[in-house]
Amino acid sequence: MVSNNIIQVENLTKAFGDFTAVNAISFEVKKGEIFGFLGANGAGKTTAMKMLIGISRPTSGKATVAGFDVYKNPDAIKKNIGYMSQKFALYDDLTVKENITFYGGIYGLSRKQIKEKTNQLLEELGLQKIVGELVGSLPLGWKQKLSFSVALLHEPKIVFLDEPTGGVDPITRRQFWEMIYKTAHNGTTIFVTTHYMDEAEYCDRVSIMVDGKIEALDTPKKLKEQFKAKTMNDVFLKLARG
Amino acid sequence: MKRFIGFIKKEFYHIFRDKRSLFILFGMPVAQIMLFGFAITNEINNVDIAILDHSKDTYTQEIINKISASKYFSVQQYIANESSIESVFKKGKVKAVLVFENDFSKKLIKENLAKVQIITDATDPNTAQTISNYTNAILQNYQKELNKNVETPYQIITQTHMNYNPELKSVFMFVPGVMTIILMLVSAMMTSISITREKELGTMEILLVSPLKPIQVIIGKVVPYIFLSVINAIVIVLLSIFIFKMPVQGSLFLLGIESVLFIITSLSLGILISTISATQQTAMMISLMGLMLPTILLSGFIFPIASMPLPLQIISNIIPARWFIIILKGIMLKGVGLLFIWKETLILIGMTLFFIGLSIKKYKIRLE
Numbered sequence: 001m002v003s004n005n006i007i008q009v010e011n012l013t014k015a016f017g018d019f020t021a022v023n024a025i026s027f028e029v030k031k032g033e034i035f036g037f038l039g040a041n042g043a044g045k046t047t048a049m050k051m052l053i054g055i056s057r058p059t060s061g062k063a064t065v066a067g068f069d070v071y072k073n074p075d076a077i078k079k080n081i082g083y084m085s086q087k088f089a090l091y092d093d094l095t096v097k098e099n100i101t102f103y104g105g106i107y108g109l110s111r112k113q114i115k116e117k118t119n120q121l122l123e124e125l126g127l128q129k130i131v132g133e134l135v136g137s138l139p140l141g142w143k144q145k146l147s148f149s150v151a152l153l154h155e156p157k158i159v160f161l162d163e164p165t166g167g168v169d170p171i172t173r174r175q176f177w178e179m180i181y182k183t184a185h186n187g188t189t190i191f192v193t194t195h196y197m198d199e200a201e202y203c204d205r206v207s208i209m210v211d212g213k214i215e216a217l218d219t220p221k222k223l224k225e226q227f228k229a230k231t232m233n234d235v236f237l238k239l240a241r242g
Numbered sequence: 243m244k245r246f247i248g249f250i251k252k253e254f255y256h257i258f259r260d261k262r263s264l265f266i267l268f269g270m271p272v273a274q275i276m277l278f279g280f281a282i283t284n285e286i287n288n289v290d291i292a293i294l295d296h297s298k299d300t301y302t303q304e305i306i307n308k309i310s311a312s313k314y315f316s317v318q319q320y321i322a323n324e325s326s327i328e329s330v331f332k333k334g335k336v337k338a339v340l341v342f343e344n345d346f347s348k349k350l351i352k353e354n355l356a357k358v359q360i361i362t363d364a365t366d367p368n369t370a371q372t373i374s375n376y377t378n379a380i381l382q383n384y385q386k387e388l389n390k391n392v393e394t395p396y397q398i399i400t401q402t403h404m405n406y407n408p409e410l411k412s413v414f415m416f417v418p419g420v421m422t423i424i425l426m427l428v429s430a431m432m433t434s435i436s437i438t439r440e441k442e443l444g445t446m447e448i449l450l451v452s453p454l455k456p457i458q459v460i461i462g463k464v465v466p467y468i469f470l471s472v473i474n475a476i477v478i479v480l481l482s483i484f485i486f487k488m489p490v491q492g493s494l495f496l497l498g499i500e501s502v503l504f505i506i507t508s509l510s511l512g513i514l515i516s517t518i519s520a521t522q523q524t525a526m527m528i529s530l531m532g533l534m535l536p537t538i539l540l541s542g543f544i545f546p547i548a549s550m551p552l553p554l555q556i557i558s559n560i561i562p563a564r565w566f567i568i569i570l571k572g573i574m575l576k577g578v579g580l581l582f583i584w585k586e587t588l589i590l591i592g593m594t595l596f597f598i599g600l601s602i603k604k605y606k607i608r609l610e
Binding site: 053054055075078079081083085086087088089090091092093094098101102103105106107108 | 244245248249251252255256259260443444445447448449450451452453454455
């Protein structure tokens with residue numbers, strides 16, 4: 001790969017019977033950027049993302065992630081990406097440490113690596129005191145941070161975040177975005193879906209999906225200029241109203 | 243492989259931290275075996291019966307003596323005519339009435355044939371059936387004794403208004419049934435619930451995005467339950483040997499292999515259920531209604547298949563438990579080898595392959 005694009009998508013389409021959830025979208029994501037993948041609920045964001053992370057087969061079109069083809073090499077993609085779902089998806093009946101060990105384990109990290117990672121991560125998050133607590137007893141904000149850290153355990157090239165801030169308060173959301181910045185700063189590409197338009201302002205570039213198509217794609221600043229809007233929310237409203 | 247061990251370890255954490263599933267896993271088998279073994283026993287002791295003797299001769303007297311000498315019956319009263327039968331039953335004093343026909347001895351000697359009628363209180367069908375079994379056995383014995391020194395054999399014909407049921411004799415018969423149900427419950431219901439739980443929590447998605455292959459995820463979820471089911475099977479066999487003094491007649495090795503086969507059949511059903519249900523509740527309902535009920539009712543565990551209406555008999559063929567119970571009874575009670583149960587074994591293997599194939603197909607559709 002000579003190109004600087006870590007994700008390359010051309011005319012990617014997913015149809016369920018007569019319904020086309022994702023309609024020939026094309027875009028690329030550059031290495032190290034924070035790419036916002038925006039759209040209302042049901043616009044096709046999650047479906048599009050599922051094709052990129054290799055758990056849904058595209059109907060047609062081309063896509064490569066981390067240099068690997070989504071049709072031919074989904075297993076290679078899986079090793080190179082991290083994923084955090086909107087449900088945070090940690091095991092409530094396992095302790096913080098057990099969760100970390102488990103997820104490290106399924107990504108093939110050695111025991112030594114897991115130990116190092118765990119210590120480093122707990123320190124960063126300030127979770128040392130509750131390492132033995134069951135995750136079920138933690139507040140949502142902590143679960144969210146832990147879930148994000150777990151997605152980064154195996155040092156993926158890209159991390160996919162599916163509505164990572166759903167249901168948490170604005171302060172926690174802000175803190176979470178700081179974590180995202182830090183991660184991007186260290187060279188990891190961030191692909192994040194959200195329907196909070198204010199969060200779009202934090203992204204390097206955003207795409208906005210409406211009814212299965214990408215209707216706009218640029219930096220937040222240029223999009224606001226283009227649509228003569230003050231905030232991303234206005235941009236979105238103008239787009240959604242057609 | 244190391245990933246795999248980590249996965250299985252996690253699965254055991256889930257099981258051991260959930261009190262409810264622990265109870266189902268280990269409390270249930272012991273409780274059920276005890277319940278069926280002690281409380282719901284089919285054995286009878288000192289059952290009160292009444293006698294209506296129309297002949298009052300030596301033979302009838304001898305039979306009555308035999309019956310009252312057995313520990314199973316005690317003759318509570320003698321009644322004089324048919325019309326009193328109804329009333330003694332209504333009073334609830336006796337469970338059965340034995341009616342000897344007129345000129346019992348005469349008929350036995352002249353025609354070599356005499357009749358006894360056994361009328362049982364069928365409000366308690368199990369006991370009623372057992373009573374008729376036991377009475378029959380006593381009469382048969384007596385007949386054999388009589389015929390020892392005679393050229394033309396005497397025949398005592400018994401008429402029962404209940405169906406003779408050779409299946410229900412004693413607690414021994416319950417052990418194979420309970421074992422089947424427990425293995426089915428643990429393997430199918432627990433796995434289907436534990437897999438759908440991951441779906442509900444969203445962790446299944448994470449697992450599918452990870453480098454683990456879907457098949458590894460499923461096997462990882464299933465292995466702990468194979469292990470626990472085997473332990474359960476061992477506990478049940480030990481309980482039946484040491485508490486109920488029920489020896490396993492056949493090969494323990496064969497018993498083990500067949501049990502593992504049935505465990506895998508049940509697991510594949512559990513996987514199938516998990517592919518078609520989105521929530522733990524659905525999985526549990528399908529397991530209970532779709533598996534447990536047919537297993538209990540149609541497998542021949544409680545109700546003999548031969549006495550079911552034809553449509554139900556046909557349906558019972560697709561119940562895996564039916565075949566496993568035959569296998570278990572064969573090995574545990576009759577001591578037969580593979581030669582006699584290869585057909586049932588093949589059926590179970592075929593069913594397992596079918597369920598696994600179907601699950602794989604469903605699983606793929608879901609991933610699309």
